[in-house]
Amino acid sequence: MKKVDIFFTINGVKKTVSAHPMKRLLDLLREELELTGTKEGCGEGECGACSVFVEGKLVNSCLIPSLQVQGCEVKTIEGVADGEQLHRVQESFLKEGGAQCGICTPGMIMAAIALLEENSEPSYEEIQEGLAGNLCRCTGYTKIFTSVVKACQK
Amino acid sequence: MRAYLPAYDALTPDSLDHALELLDTHPEEYVPFAGGTDLMVLLDWGKLPRKKYLNIWNLSELKGIQEDESFISLGGLTTYTEIQASEVLQKEFPNLCQAARWSGAWAIQNRGTLGGNIANASPAADSSPALLSYGAELEIVSRSGVRRLPYSEFHTGYKEMRLEKNEIIRAILLPRSSVENCHHYYRKVGTRKAQAISKVCLAAFVKWEGNKIKECRIALGSVAPTVIRCPKSEEILTGKTLSRELKEEAKATLGQEISPIDDVRSTKDYRLEIAVNIFDEFLDELGGCKEG
Numbered sequence A: 001m002k003k004v005d006i007f008f009t010i011n012g013v014k015k016t017v018s019a020h021p022m023k024r025l026l027d028l029l030r031e032e033l034e035l036t037g038t039k040e041g042c043g044e045g046e047c048g049a050c051s052v053f054v055e056g057k058l059v060n061s062c063l064i065p066s067l068q069v070q071g072c073e074v075k076t077i078e079g080v081a082d083g084e085q086l087h088r089v090q091e092s093f094l095k096e097g098g099a100q101c102g103i104c105t106p107g108m109i110m111a112a113i114a115l116l117e118e119n120s121e122p123s124y125e126e127i128q129e130g131l132a133g134n135l136c137r138c139t140g141y142t143k144i145f146t147s148v149v150k151a152c153q154k
Numbered sequence B: 001m002r003a004y005l006p007a008y009d010a011l012t013p014d015s016l017d018h019a020l021e022l023l024d025t026h027p028e029e030y031v032p033f034a035g036g037t038d039l040m041v042l043l044d045w046g047k048l049p050r051k052k053y054l055n056i057w058n059l060s061e062l063k064g065i066q067e068d069e070s071f072i073s074l075g076g077l078t079t080y081t082e083i084q085a086s087e088v089l090q091k092e093f094p095n096l097c098q099a100a101r102w103s104g105a106w107a108i109q110n111r112g113t114l115g116g117n118i119a120n121a122s123p124a125a126d127s128s129p130a131l132l133s134y135g136a137e138l139e140i141v142s143r144s145g146v147r148r149l150p151y152s153e154f155h156t157g158y159k160e161m162r163l164e165k166n167e168i169i170r171a172i173l174l175p176r177s178s179v180e181n182c183h184h185y186y187r188k189v190g191t192r193k194a195q196a197i198s199k200v201c202l203a204a205f206v207k208w209e210g211n212k213i214k215e216c217r218i219a220l221g222s223v224a225p226t227v228i229r230c231p232k233s234e235e236i237l238t239g240k241t242l243s244r245e246l247k248e249e250a251k252a253t254l255g256q257e258i259s260p261i262d263d264v265r266s267t268k269d270y271r272l273e274i275a276v277n278i279f280d281e282f283l284d285e286l287g288g289c290k291e292g
């Protein structure tokens, strides 16, 4: 099977990319669009490093074939800041030490933003549940949860 | 080992009719592809069969939660997120909402579908015991028409089911009844709540009449080659008033009705013990409502 044209909006910009319909959105972003902020951890939906928004919903880009973003709006970590102005969740991760090696961070931030959009004042347990699909090998999570708590206070 | 992409094909049909026509005329070639949360994992492992995948994700005919007097109908593409958000399901079918909340984490819940969970036919599927506890039915479509099937008759063996290659699960139907005098129970035991595949899962539904159990359905996951109902244990409880002796009899029966195995996630002995323990917890909850 040959490549097909995928039309979609990425971080507010309309694009057409020629890709195999089963190519993972993760690879489409990293290889074709040079958007390497989105990371690959497990490649099987377990770790959340590849989290992005499709049509405003948090998804694992390693589990989405390119065909399924045809005509969709996709947002990655590169589209979260408003120009030079970081998103309050990004600010908070910076300030509270929510990132160490940084591999899980883009996914964590996407999941945290999804959570805050749904629930602007989550409890600690709700933060833990909202980020349950995102694994971190470095921080021990406490600083990540603190970053989200502080982001809510902004 | 990652899959070799050019060996695959995928396309988006224009409508449900178009999808059914392709499945009917090329039954060995095409396979439905919904949220992809099971299929894409196989792709990553290099184990996805080399077929043509029919992207049904956008088919409006398979979407939405509808209600009439007798049934709540969930389109095959209903996601775990949509299930949790539905007020009527929270009120009348809480076991299903609980199952949805504990299936994967948010990103999986936004994509994973009920139809996909059923057709993937894992004995550890978490929505299945909940559906069995409510006597769900399936509406299955093909080019030649629609058929209805009680969900309890769908799974026939490990990964075997009554679904032809030219068929699609259009909807899952939940029979409604008055919400009074009901007891619902859902419990999943895994290494952790989110993301973990169940070691054992039990869903039960009881309807009381006075202090007698009028109706009772008990279903378990991960204790047999398919998800199962436990008709003998149900029969022991039905029409009875709960007593200590009855509970013991029901527990002993349940222990004999299930046939768990050892695998990477757990052992036979552990599963057997846990299944009986959580059944005991359910009976205790029931007793709390009506005993004495």
Ligand SMILES: Cc1cc2nc3c(=O)[nH]c(=O)nc-3n(C[C@H](O)[C@H](O)[C@H](O)COP(=O)(O)OP(=O)(O)OC[C@H]3O[C@@H](n4cnc5c(N)ncnc54)[C@H](O)[C@@H]3O)c2cc1C
Pocket (backbone or CB within 6 Å): A044, A045, A046, B031, B032, B033, B034, B035, B036, B037, B038, B039, B040, B041, B062, B076, B077, B102, B103, B104, B105, B108, B111, B112, B113, B114, B115, B116, B117, B118, B119, B120, B124, B125, B126, B127, B167, B168, B169, B170, B194, B195, B196, B197, B198
């Ligand atoms: C990280 C992770 C965590 C998970 N956690 C859980 C969990 O806790 N509990 C659990 O039960 N599952 C879990 N799963 C498994 C999976 O998410 C569910 O089984 C999900 O419901 C599958 O739905 P889907 O739409 O993504 O299926 P797909 O992957 O699109 O399809 C699965 C199968 O169903 C068939 N199919 C899909 N829709 C239909 C239809 N309407 N008619 C006929 N056939 C159809 C496909 O052909 C395929 O064979 C998890 C998966 C991942 C990756």
Ligand code: FES
Pocket (backbone or CB within 6 Å): A039, A040, A041, A042, A043, A044, A045, A046, A047, A048, A049, A050, A051, A060, A061, A062, A063
């Ligand atoms: S890389 Fe997608 S969830 Fe881990």
Ligand code: FES
Pocket (backbone or CB within 6 Å): A098, A099, A100, A101, A102, A103, A104, A105, A135, A136, A137, A138, A139
């Ligand atoms: S900061 Fe290294 S994995 Fe989370």
